[in-house]
Amino acid sequence: MQNKELLQSYHMAGLFTLTLRLVIGWTYFSAFWRRLILENKLDPDTAGYIGEKFNHFLPNALGIKPIIEYLVTTPDALWWAMAVFTIVEAIVGLFIMMGLFTRLMSIGVFSLAMGILLGSGWLGTTCLDEWQIGVLGVASGFTIFLSGSGKYSLDYFLQTKNYKITKHPIFSWLGSGVLPIRFTVLPKIVFGGALAILALTLYTNQYFHGGVWGTLHNKSVKPKIEITNSTLDQDVISFQIFRVEGADVYGSFLIGIKIVDGNENTILELDQKALANFPKENIKNRYVAQIKSGKHSMIIPLGAKANLEIREEKLAHLSNGSYKVILTDISGLTWTDTFEINK
Known part of the structure; x- marks a missing residue:
């Protein structure tokens, strides 16, 4: 019972x-x-x-x-x-x-x-x-x-x-x-x-x-790109980009890549038209989500990681010093990495 x-x-x-x-x-x-x-x-x-x-x-x-x-x-x-x-x-x-x-x-x-x-x-x-x-x-x-x-x-x-x-x-x-x-x-x-x-x-x-104490944060609101490993080899500059934050339903739209010296003088600049026509072979994607050129910019999906290479003759003649690579998103956000030249 x-x-x-x-x-x-x-x-x-x-x-x-x-x-x-x-x-x-x-x-x-x-x-x-x-x-x-x-x-x-x-x-x-x-x-x-x-x-x-x-x-x-x-x-x-x-x-x-x-x-x-x-x-x-x-x-x-x-x-x-x-x-x-x-x-x-x-x-x-x-x-x-x-x-x-x-x-x-x-x-x-x-x-x-x-x-x-x-x-x-x-x-x-x-x-x-x-x-x-x-x-x-x-x-x-x-x-x-x-x-x-x-x-x-x-x-x-x-x-x-x-x-x-x-x-x-x-x-x-x-x-x-x-x-x-x-x-x-x-x-x-x-x-x-x-x-x-x-x-x-x-x-x-x-x-x-951060929902229990401290400052609330939401990593899905604004895009964030990590740029690392910037190096110059002769006339080729390469760097790694990895999109780590932002909405997953659309990409970050990169409209500018700029290289400046220690005095903020522009050495090289690619605008959104150049990025929309960026050579596919110069984008070395690591993952299934891939960085690629779009109609008006370079598209960077969430979680995508790639090495980018830019070949320009003037880069081979840079003098010793500190330089920066600056990425600009269509939203106005920018991300920076530095590299040194010691010949």
Whole structure:
């Protein structure tokens, strides 16, 4: 009798989380639906390729930068990773909406949400979108694991029809029903898990956005380019640019590159027309998201990194001293790097 009442309590808890299960399931299944049914976003040669979106995560990801960087520098591995990720999202989303192997799928929800949180939690031009999706997904996965699914689920159907699989002890861990955890221990697990997820929420909110104390910041608002490794070799100047901040839905538009000496005298200047016709072979892209010349400027997507080379005869005759490379965005923002000539 006691076990039956306990099972009914779990079924009721699973019933209460039905809305959560359906909504969180659709958020993941819809990713598959958008990428393969409504459009084909797994084609590397088309606009909107999901691999480029993944590349946008790189500059400020938390803890998983090496994984992201490896994938965006290895296009074949990236494609397979995106394909597997999309299939997993489809299975997890569909199964959790149907309430089939609910607890196993909730682990999938938790894991996918954690990946979103760590990779893209810093993105979001208005409402910290990706961070909110990530932390709510983590909390939802944990909650659904505890509750399982209730009356409106395939797990419940299998249990009420006494299918053999539901009699196996592992079904309680992978499907629904009574968790085989002592009642005196379960509240501690719930409380500890809730505190851990709250701590994760506060930590990532502070790390990505300064949302707990100090100055608020949003790295998705204004473009920022890091320019490094400026060197001069004979008549060729080369430098590396890496766009690390700004909105992920459009690029930074570079309209000027200038080289000046220590007295701010202009040595060389490329305007937006020159950048719109910048030689493709002089842009050495590192990642899937690529810097390229556009119609009116040079376009630098979020997460793109490349070495740029400029060949000009007058550079070979520069005297010793300190020089600066200045990049100018269409917004008026500028970024600078210095280099020395010691012949």
